[in-house]
Amino acid sequence: MLVLAGCAHLPSWQEDAEEGQIVAEEPLLQHTEQIANKLFASLAPIEYGNLAVVSFTELESLALSKANHSLNMLGLQLQESMLSVSTQRGFNVVEIRAANQVQLFKDHERLLSRDSADISKDIDVRYMVVGTLLQGNQMTTVNARLLDLREGTVIAAVSDNVPNSVIGLNANQIQMKHNKLYRSSL
Template sequence: MAVKNLSLLAAIALSGCAVFAPIEDMVTLDEQTQDTELSQNVDDGSTLASSVSFQKEFKKDELAIGTKLKQNNQNSQEHDINYYVRSLMQDLVANLQYVNSTTPVAIVSFVMLDSDYNDSNLLGIQIAESLIHEVHKFGIPVIDFKTTGFIRVTEQGDFAFSKDYEDFTGDMPARYIVGGTMLKHTDGYLINARIVGVKSQAVVASAQSFIPNSVSDPILMMSTSPKSSNRNENVQLGRVAFPLDFDSSLVTQKNEDLMNRSQPMDNIAKHSSSNNVSLIQE
């Protein structure tokens, strides 16, 4: 009997080792499997088959979103900017080529068609911001090139984005650009969107949409409203970091000019009172 119990305990111990001992090995194996799958998933984006399979993978989501858009159109006659950008994204996906889940894209501001392509407005900027969400939601990796790579901690807040090109590095792994043009009409804006290869400059997707004035005007009115600022006009030199070759006399001269422009209130009162006295005496 003792021999049987000993054999039973030995069997349980061995089975326990078989169950619990290889956990670390199993985790390592899972990591290796995941790395293998990721390496196999790398696609150079140069074949049409990759984008076709990518479209099939998200076809159900596309149909579901399209159905939801139709329902929203029936339930409400008024829509915001996101509604039109979402519809624009659906048209881009309908004829998308070469772009898939392994080809990162960058999204730029939409520019005015009748300009030198260096002029945009708040509507074009907001279209790009909304497209960041729509493209990412579709499953395409998006590169936010306005991220500086560091965080600026200030009294006004903590910031990681910038519009100063000197804050960015020259590296941008995006392989495609999402952008377009805008043309002002009497009733709104005609939007022309496209996805273009960075190196090939080939158009791999295109779409058109129309944003009515009822949607664009409130956005553009915000850009013309005065912006409030909490910054003081006089800046203390001890709290500002200037470059080594900066001429501090320029700032000193500027502060003196500001002081000369602003007269003390007591001097103003004296001048006004003396003028009043002279008028009474006359």
């Protein structure tokens, strides 16, 4: 009984969640790890070399979307999952966002940065995981590739679809009109 009673109490962050807040219906991590595992599943042995992963970006612009925060979060989560799975698979993964020194702030400290002035220029990377995202009405297509930068070749590639419900979007929020994607808030 005590065990069941302990499960009935919600963590404070969950109790404070706004009513009507969009919450993903399925676990995003499950889908991103599935894509990462597919990318590395049939990979033939490769020569030794450092591997890095960059953010997955919107297909048309090859940049983060200025108007679609959910798509950007999917791209960043895919990057993080690829880093994790690559490390677990034994690759020598290099964190390209690592600054030269820890930055101390009043309320936190940080080593990761996106400011090129903070980042080491001496990063030796042979392999790179890159990817693109294309959002449709029901699904977002994820295209991931493992590149050999020295040879200029794609050595592994995968495409998969992630339901938009996973990234906090539902079909009522997304519509295609005149071959353009329109989002609306509920």
